[in-house]
Amino acid sequence: MLGIVRQKTLEQSLKKIRPAVSVLRSYSSAAKQMTVREALNSALDEEMSADSKVFLIGEEVGEYQGAYKITKGLLDKYGPERVLDTPITEAGFTGIAVGAAYYGLKPVVEFMTFNFSMQAIDHIINSAAKSNYMSAGQISVPIVFRGPNGAAAGVGAQHSQCYAAWYATCPGLKVLTPYNSEDARGLLKAAIRDPDPVVFLENELLYGESFPISNEVLDSSFCLPIGKAKIERKGKHVTIAAYSKMVGYSLKAAEILEKDGIDAEVINLRSIRPLDRSAINDSVRKTNRLVTVEEAFPQHGVGAEICACVVEESFVYLDAPVERIAGADVPMPYAANLERMAVPQVEDIVRAAKRACYRSVQ
Amino acid sequence: MALSQLLSSSSRSGNRLKSLSSAISLRHPISTDTTPITVETSVPFTSHQCEVPSRTVQTNAKELLTFFRDMALMRRMEIAADSLYKAKLIRGFCHLYDGQEAVAVGMEAAITKKDSIITAYRDHCTFIARGGTLLEVFAELMGRQAGCSRGKGGSMHFYKKDSNFYGGHGIVGAQVPLGCGLAFAQKYCKDEAVTFALYGDGAANQGQLFEALNISALWDLPAILVCENNHYGMGTAEWRAAKSPAYYKRGDYVPGLKVDGMDVLAVKQACTFAKEHALKNGPIILEMDTYRYHGHSMSDPGSTYRTRDEITGVRQERDPVERIRKLILSHDLATEKELKDTEKEVRKEVDDAIAQAKENPVPDSSELFTNVYAKGLGVESFGADRKEVRATLP
Numbered sequence: 001m002l003g004i005v006r007q008k009t010l011e012q013s014l015k016k017i018r019p020a021v022s023v024l025r026s027y028s029s030a031a032k033q034m035t036v037r038e039a040l041n042s043a044l045d046e047e048m049s050a051d052s053k054v055f056l057i058g059e060e061v062g063e064y065q066g067a068y069k070i071t072k073g074l075l076d077k078y079g080p081e082r083v084l085d086t087p088i089t090e091a092g093f094t095g096i097a098v099g100a101a102y103y104g105l106k107p108v109v110e111f112m113t114f115n116f117s118m119q120a121i122d123h124i125i126n127s128a129a130k131s132n133y134m135s136a137g138q139i140s141v142p143i144v145f146r147g148p149n150g151a152a153a154g155v156g157a158q159h160s161q162c163y164a165a166w167y168a169t170c171p172g173l174k175v176l177t178p179y180n181s182e183d184a185r186g187l188l189k190a191a192i193r194d195p196d197p198v199v200f201l202e203n204e205l206l207y208g209e210s211f212p213i214s215n216e217v218l219d220s221s222f223c224l225p226i227g228k229a230k231i232e233r234k235g236k237h238v239t240i241a242a243y244s245k246m247v248g249y250s251l252k253a254a255e256i257l258e259k260d261g262i263d264a265e266v267i268n269l270r271s272i273r274p275l276d277r278s279a280i281n282d283s284v285r286k287t288n289r290l291v292t293v294e295e296a297f298p299q300h301g302v303g304a305e306i307c308a309c310v311v312e313e314s315f316v317y318l319d320a321p322v323e324r325i326a327g328a329d330v331p332m333p334y335a336a337n338l339e340r341m342a343v344p345q346v347e348d349i350v351r352a353a354k355r356a357c358y359r360s361v362q
Numbered sequence: 363m364a365l366s367q368l369l370s371s372s373s374r375s376g377n378r379l380k381s382l383s384s385a386i387s388l389r390h391p392i393s394t395d396t397t398p399i400t401v402e403t404s405v406p407f408t409s410h411q412c413e414v415p416s417r418t419v420q421t422n423a424k425e426l427l428t429f430f431r432d433m434a435l436m437r438r439m440e441i442a443a444d445s446l447y448k449a450k451l452i453r454g455f456c457h458l459y460d461g462q463e464a465v466a467v468g469m470e471a472a473i474t475k476k477d478s479i480i481t482a483y484r485d486h487c488t489f490i491a492r493g494g495t496l497l498e499v500f501a502e503l504m505g506r507q508a509g510c511s512r513g514k515g516g517s518m519h520f521y522k523k524d525s526n527f528y529g530g531h532g533i534v535g536a537q538v539p540l541g542c543g544l545a546f547a548q549k550y551c552k553d554e555a556v557t558f559a560l561y562g563d564g565a566a567n568q569g570q571l572f573e574a575l576n577i578s579a580l581w582d583l584p585a586i587l588v589c590e591n592n593h594y595g596m597g598t599a600e601w602r603a604a605k606s607p608a609y610y611k612r613g614d615y616v617p618g619l620k621v622d623g624m625d626v627l628a629v630k631q632a633c634t635f636a637k638e639h640a641l642k643n644g645p646i647i648l649e650m651d652t653y654r655y656h657g658h659s660m661s662d663p664g665s666t667y668r669t670r671d672e673i674t675g676v677r678q679e680r681d682p683v684e685r686i687r688k689l690i691l692s693h694d695l696a697t698e699k700e701l702k703d704t705e706k707e708v709r710k711e712v713d714d715a716i717a718q719a720k721e722n723p724v725p726d727s728s729e730l731f732t733n734v735y736a737k738g739l740g741v742e743s744f745g746a747d748r749k750e751v752r753a754t755l756p
Contacts, residue, residue, distance in 0.1 A: 060597050064666065064667065085602065087603035088535070088567065088568065088596075088598075088603070089569065116533065116534075154453030154516065155455055156454060156516040156517075157515075158533055159518075298744060298748065323749075325746055326744075326746065328743070328744060328751070329745075330731060330743060331734070333513070333725075334453075334514055334516030335506070336505050337724045337725065338505075338725055338727070341727060351747055352747060352749075
């Protein structure tokens with residue numbers, strides 16, 4: 001009860017201080033660095049500390065310290081009643097977690113990778129996403145499904161799929177895709193506090209990456225709003241919209257484009273559902289050109305949805321067709337040279353941006 | 363002239379690698395003695411809902427020496443894969459089978475290539491037992507053209523359809539219903555053959571296993587579910603994952619047998635028994651009590667959830683290769699030196715295959731788009747930049 005009051009007060013004060021925060025961010029020297037792994041671990045720790053209803057459940061999350069060490073130290077700190085190691089049975093333990101959420105607890109379910117979430121997808125969609133609607137608000141499902149999503153390195157066809165578009169199709173779910181440590185902390189905390197089911201798509205290759213982090217972000221009350229994208233890099237010639245690891249690639253592409261006189265605006269989507277359509281459209285109305293970037297399979301993907309919404313809302317502002325960079329339309333091959341062709345590279349983003357700007361791609 | 367000699371010798375060695383037993387008789391005077399020898403398995407079998415096969419097993423010198431060679435080859439292969447992974451020539455996931463060789467070898471000895479085998483991702487040795495070559499293994503692991511999946515599958519996705527080996531699966535438990543499906547098809551086609559669907563103690567709790575088992579029992583499918591119980595599902599010990607770790611009993615109404623999976627003769631005996639049973643009476647479960655020396659995969663040290671004493675203890679008391687070595691020596695079927703020479707040969711075969719695999723080229727770029735479908739229908743597919751890379755699917 002106190003927790004809810006505290007949360008509401010926090011939300012209000014956060015709304016007040018947000019503009020101040022962005023000013024502070026530009027002044028602060030951001031001397032601290034934090035890996036995405038540390039960011040996720042600290043977010044879990046703080047939210048478990050703040051609310052005793054939050055518990056972790058998944059394979060190897062406890063004694064093994066987490067398959068990717070995201071939950072390291074949490075079993076020791078919170079005990080086996082709140083950090084639960086499960087057998088390798090996704091359908092079973094996900095169903096159990098959703099049931100616990102029906103009752104009012106706040107589970108954070110870890111999928112060792114989201115590929116394994118397919119074993120439990122019925123519970124995510126039918127038991128979690130739709131319950132609040134079907135029960136006319138009686139049964140809300142304050143659950144978080146988190147874990148690594150998308151391609152890693154050399155893990156083959158069954159371990160490399162990106163599920164952002166699949167989950168984002170479903171009303172009732174919220175789908176988040178953090179990029180850096182600030183995203184990881186702020187969005188995970190928001191997800192855990194959110195009363196709806198949240199699919200939290202991390203990226204294995206980002207876990208070890210270090211990002212500068214400000215004191216505001218380190219505060220235990222820090223939270224990012226769900227459904228809001230972030231302009232990672234302001235620009236005026238072309239908009240590049242990306243999520244997760246592709247944000248990093250897009251920023252690198254922007255540096256290369258700058259040398260050729262193309263000033264790219266990079267949007268870190270952060271939230272796939274709800275999708276920040278106004279941020280995307282505002283940006284395209286400014287730049288008139290759009291490149292969408294995702295690691296996932298192209299057909300019916302996030303890029304396709306973004307393109308549709310821009311064509312619907314900002315058609316007259318477009319000076320060029322929307323360019324779409326995505327994973328190759330094939331199952332992920334193992335061989336290194338083929339894998340490289342199956343995943344977007346920085347040069348693909350550069351090339352697409354140049355095309356959108358009617359520049360020669362040489 | 364020299365070139366054609368080189369070519370013919372390399373194709374000879376290719377054939378050699380293909381057929382392990384015939385290689386022995388060509389290169390090394392191993393005993394081809396088939397005089398029966400009677401041996402007892404390490405422990406008697408324990409059964410659930412069925413009679414117990416005899417623990418007295420008939421074997422012979424030729425068989426035992428073949429077992430020794432095959433298991434030594436597998437052992438050497440897995441250890442070499444460890445080094446290649448550390449040298450970053452193998453990427454992604456790599457799950458090693460050393461310690462469990464007796465299951466692959468014993469099973470193969472009990473069946474024919476008409477019977478089917480399907481397993482999970484710890485599949486390198488099962489592939490070899492089904493007739494795969496070392497070159498195909500190492501080339502696949504290194505992502506080269508000569509790999510069994512032409513470099514497109516990787517460690518977890520080895521297949522050999524012409525030997526009825528159906529892979530090679532990354533999602534825990536999925537291979538069990540698939541295996542029951544193979545059994546269904548065998549019965550449908552009246553092939554008089556069986557399917558061995560292998561899974562680990564970690565997968566033993568998967569719901570889909572029980573669903574498939576129920577159907578197999580209802581429909582009397584010739585499905586043999588083999589639990590390779592190495593006592594750890596990644597980092598979780600069996601008692602922490604299963605309310606009942608007596609996996610051979612978990613079939614409830616389906617009979618089961620508990621087998622010492624480190625004793626290749628016990629494995630062979632159990633699989634012979636199971637095949638006969640499955641053809642007449644439908645599904646049966648075999649629980650192989652086995653052990654993996656490596657961690658779950660190359661990313662897992664394997665020592666945070668088990669003690670080094672436990673690992674060395676198993677190596678000393680139950681190692682499958684050592685067991686056969688002792689059996690061979692105690693029956694005077696070969697000398698210690700002859701066995702060591704076999705190990706040296708096997709090591710050389712592995713080294714040669716690795717060298718060959720290293721020279722092998724990576725797949726051609728066009729392979730990105732092959733085999734998406736069996737029949738492409740002229741459909742277009744795309745690379746990461748759809749305006750730059752597109753192809754019509756063959």
